[in-house]
Amino acid sequence: MRYFFATGEASGELSAVLLARAIREFDPDARFEGIGGERMREQGWVLWRDHAGWASMGPLAAIPRIPKLLGAMWKTAQHIAAVQPDLVVLIDFGAFNMRLAKELRTKLHYQGPIVDLFPPATWLDKENVARAVSSWMVPITAFEHQYEFYKSLELPIVYFGHPLASQYAMRPPRPAPGSDGGTIALLPGSRAGELKFHLPALLDAYVLLKKRRPNLRAVVGSANDATERMIRRALKRRRLDDVRVVRGVAPALEDADAAFVSSGTAVLETALLGVPAVVLYVITPILVRHARRVYPPGKFIALPNLILEREVVPELLQEAATPERLAAALENILEDPNAQVEQFAEMRRRLGSPNALQECARFAVALAKAGRSA
Secondary structure (H helix, E strand, O other), X not given: OEEEEEOXXXXXXXXXXXXXXXXXXXXXXXXXXXXXXXXXXXXXOXXXXXXXXXXXXXXXXXXXXXXXXXXXXXXXXXXXXXXXXXXEEEEOOHHHHHHHHHHHXXXXXXXXXXXXXXXXXXXXXXXXXXXXXXXXXXXXXXXXXXXXXXHHOOOOOEEOEOOOHHHOOOOOOOOOOOOOEEEEEEEOOOOHXXXXXXXXXXXXXXXXXXXXXXXXXXXXXXXXXXXXXXXXXXXXXXXOOOEEEXXXXXXXXXXXOEEEEEXXXXXXXXXXXXXXXXEEEOOOHHXXXXXXXXXXXXXXXXXXXXXXXXXXXXEEEHHHOOHHHHHHHHHHHHHOOHXXXXXXXXXXXXXXXXXXXXXXXXXXXXXXXXXXXX
């Protein structure tokens, strides 16, 4: 059968590729097409659109991209309606994918099955969003919180657990590194705006830590070719010849005693691997005002904290994300790394079935078959 996936950034593309791999266990001849990037190309997908440069930090930053994204959305909707895949899978990137689903259902009267993996507004409990999602597609949530919210509204929703949980084996706890060294991972994010704000602060924090720990080493994880070029330019300007650059989250964390992580899916990956971390996120002041209007005060943003409903991973946001405070927070973790790690095991248990990815794939194949026979 034929599956069309729509993603808007690196984390969504990772989920798409993993789900597609699991789908092949139930549908060995499955064919995949979609909106994505390097990972999809490497897996031999038919790439309908490259999403490079689509993601932005907040609605105001997205304004210049709107004409391009609307054009891509409309052409994608027409393409889907024309080729009639057996299943459409929308992953994250809510603003684009919600409009795509609405266009397909209300304008083009598309009747094929559509699923939404990671429906929007997971932690915000927005009734209007939930009702829109349920009217246009089948939502598959990764979090029990969102499942319970939809059920409280008597809306259909599917929950198996988090599909990424089974992909990361938690390493055994390791002792604190020597007081003069250690290895840290720097995960500044995949968007250009994230690198603009996060990378300088993280490199400055590394320099401060290096003064206290002369044998400290650092590894930076890049999401794609564009982010790798930005990272390497920044390292060259600062003459940080001892910092390695690798591709992806897992390689950056492979030998890390602790990590700096930009808030997002990478935080969950870090926790699932059992690497203690400090989370940061910085956006422009005008976006802060917008975020505070839509996001409840005091609400966590890091997934481990949201899942466990307490601060397990330190969150340094906006003006708090100074090199000095970042360095001090990570120094504390390097001295006592297992305080966090012990709580990551509880977080993993709250993510539902360890077979969630396979259950998602089984459900997707069954839905595609049902759509084909309808």
